[in-house]
Amino acid sequence: GDSVTQMEGPVTLSEEAFLTINCTYTATGYPSLFWYVQYPGEGLQLLLKATKADDKGSNKGFEATYRKETTSFHLEKGSVQVSDSAVYFCALRLFGNEKLTFGTGTRLTIIP
Amino acid sequence: EAGVAQSPRYKIIEKRQSVAFWCNPISGHATLYWYQQILGQGPKLLIQFQNNGVVDDSQLPKDRFSAERLKGVDSTLKIQPAKLEDSAVYLCASSLDPRLAVQTQYFGPGTRLLVL
Numbered sequence: 520g521d522s523v524t525q526m527e528g529p530v531t532l533s534e535e536a537f538l539t540i541n542c543t544y545t546a547t548g549y550p551s552l553f554w555y556v557q558y559p560g561e562g563l564q565l566l567l568k569a570t571k572a573d574d575k576g577s578n579k580g581f582e583a584t585y586r587k588e589t590t591s592f593h594l595e596k597g598s599v600q601v602s603d604s605a606v607y608f609c610a611l612r613l614f615g616n617e618k619l620t621f622g623t624g625t626r627l628t629i630i631p
Numbered sequence: 632e633a634g635v636a637q638s639p640r641y642k643i644i645e646k647r648q649s650v651a652f653w654c655n656p657i658s659g660h661a662t663l664y665w666y667q668q669i670l671g672q673g674p675k676l677l678i679q680f681q682n683n684g685v686v687d688d689s690q691l692p693k694d695r696f697s698a699e700r701l702k703g704v705d706s707t708l709k710i711q712p713a714k715l716e717d718s719a720v721y722l723c724a725s726s727l728d729p730r731l732a733v734q735t736q737y738f739g740p741g742t743r744l745l746v747l
Contacts, residue, residue, distance in 0.1 A: 523673070555738075562635070563674070563722065563738040608673055617662060617726070618687060619736060621673025 521546045525609045525622035532599055532629055540594040540625050542583075542609035550611040552576075552585055552592040553619070557606045566594075566607070601629045633657065635739035637723050643745045649711035652742045656704070656725030662686075663700055664736060665708050666722040674722055680706060681728075713746045720744070 526541040544550065554566040554576070567576030572587035581596045592609060609622040636655040644650050656663050661682050666674035677696065679687040682703040691698070695714070700706040710717055720741040726734035 560740070562740040563724075565735050565737075568735075610673070617664075617679060617734070617736075618676045619666075619674070621675070623671065623673050 521550070521611060521613065521620050523609050523611055523620055523622035525607075526625050528606075528624070529626040529628060532627070534601055534629055534631050535598045536629075538594070538596040538599045538603075538627070540607055540609075540627070542592045542594065542622060544590050544592065544609075544611050546590075546611055546613060548613045548615075550613050552583070553610040553612070554581070554583055554592070554594050555608040555610060555621075557608065557624075559605070563608065599627075599629050601631055603627060604629045635723055635725055635737055637721075637739040637742050639742060640740065641743050641745075643747065644713055645747050646715055647712040649709065650713055650744065651710075652708045652721050652723075652744075654706045654708070654723030654739060656706075656723070657737055659727070660725035660737075661703075661728040662726045662734070663706050664724040664726075665698055665706070666724065668720040668722055668741070670719070677708070710744075713744075715746050718744055718746045 522545045551570040553568045555563045556566045567578040569576040569585035575584045583594045606624045606626045608624045610619045663680045665677045668674040677691045678698045680700040683700050698708045720743050722741045723739045724736040726736045
C-alpha cells in the first residue's frame with residue numbers, strides 16, 4: 520500500500536545550522552506531497568506542498584523538491600531558528616483521493 | 632477567518648466507558664475528516680465526510696467508533712466502549728469541496744484522549 524517513511528528523530532540542532540529531514544514515499548499512483556508542521560500545543564499546519572515531479576515547494580525559508588526518480592521529498596532549511604522547534608510530518612495524497620497518508624513525524628529541537 | 636474548532640481539548644476516561652468529541656469546521660468547508668494520531672505515529676484517517684455523506688470510513692473500527700455530520704456542518708465522533716489502545720489525539724480537519732480542485736486540509740488543535 521501507499522506509505523511514507525521519514526527520518527526518525529529526535530533531531531537537535533544549534534541555531535543557524537542547516538536542516539535536512541529525509542522523506543521517501545511508496546505510492547501506486549501519482550501523489551501530491553506535503554510537509555505539515557505541528558508546533559507545541561497547536562494543530563497541524565501545512566508548511567509546503569508539491570503536486571508533480573520536479574516541483575519545489577517553499578515557505579518560511581523551508582524548501583522541498585519532488586523527486587520522482589528517487590521517490591523523495593526531503594525538507595531543507597539553510598539556517599534554522601529556535602522558533603522552528605516543532606514536529607514535522609511528511610505526507611502524500613493520491614490523485615482523486617483526499618486521504619492524507621502521513622509519516623511518523625520528526626521532532627526537531629533548535630537550541631540557541 | 633476562524634479555524635477548525637474542537638472540544639474538549641483533553642479527556643480522561645476508564646476503559647469500557649463512552650466518550651464523544653465535537654468538531655466545528657471552517658465555515659463553508661464541505662469536507663470534514665477525523666484522524667487518529669497515536670503517540671509516536673502519524674495521523675491516520677478514520678472517516679471522511681462530504682457535506683453530510685460518508686466518503687471513506689474504511690479504517691473506522693465500526694464495532695466501537697461512530698461518527699455523524701447530520702447537517703453537513705458540525706461533526707461528532709463517538710467511542711463506545713473505549714479500550715486502552717484508543718488513547719490518542721483525535722484530529723479534525725476540513726477543506727473546501729475537493730471535487731472543484733486539489734484542496735488544503737486545515738486541522739484543528741485536536742482532542743487528547745487517555746483511556747485508563
